[in-house]
Amino acid sequence: GGGGFGRFQQMLPYKKLPTWKYEDWLGWHEQGDGNYFLGLFVENGRIKNEDGFNLKSALRDIVRLYNLPVVVSPNQNLILKNINPADKDAIEKLLMNAGVKFDSKDFSRTRLLAMACPALPLCGLATAEAERVMPDTVSRLEDMLRKLRIRTP
Structure with missing residues (x-):
């Protein structure tokens, strides 16, 4: 049969893809349904409380209070999804009080x-x-x- 080359010929002519832009998805982003998601940098993927950095406690409180789904990214960061816009300020305050920075510009x-x-x-x-x-x-x-x-x- 046509083997791999035949399948390759069927794909011609190819379309050049747009230039790829890296996105880390840290910080606040609209998710397209009126809600937001928040990407959090987690150094080495280690969720912990240590020396005034209380990510573990803050996440526990946020997930309990707001019942948010959490996604782990390929870079071992976290994404909190389905955040109601009315809850953004309270979530920011919880994170700031825990010593957690949430903007990629902070790193x-x-x-x-x-x-x-x-x-x-x-x-x-x-x-x-x-x-x-x-x-x-x-x-x-x-x-x-x-x-x-x-x-x-």
């Missing part, structure tokens, strides 16, 4: 895209730290990029 592109495996203490096969040292490593890299005046898009 460098380097930090937003950095990811480490949990390694120690969660993986029995790990022989080194990864997740626990990654935030400091990213901060050092951000400082170096700033000193060298290298901007990330």
Whole structure:
């Protein structure tokens, strides 16, 4: 039969796709039905309460109070869906009181895209730290990029 080449010929002529633009979907966005969704950056995908950053408690309260569905993104961030516009201010206040930033402009592109495996203490096969040292490593890299005046898009 025609094999792969025959199928390829059936696809011709091809249409050039529009230029792809990266969207991180962090922050507030209209979802098209009158409601909003809120994308939250979760460093290393770790939902925790630590040193004045109380994402775990804030999420528990928000999901309980507003009964919102939560989606985990491929970058280990969270998206809270179906937010009534009347609830936006209260949700923002809960997050701010918990020390949670929710605008991608609050984070460098380097930090937003950095990811480490949990390694120690969660993986029995790990022989080194990864997740626990990654935030400091990213901060050092951000400082170096700033000193060298290298901007990330």
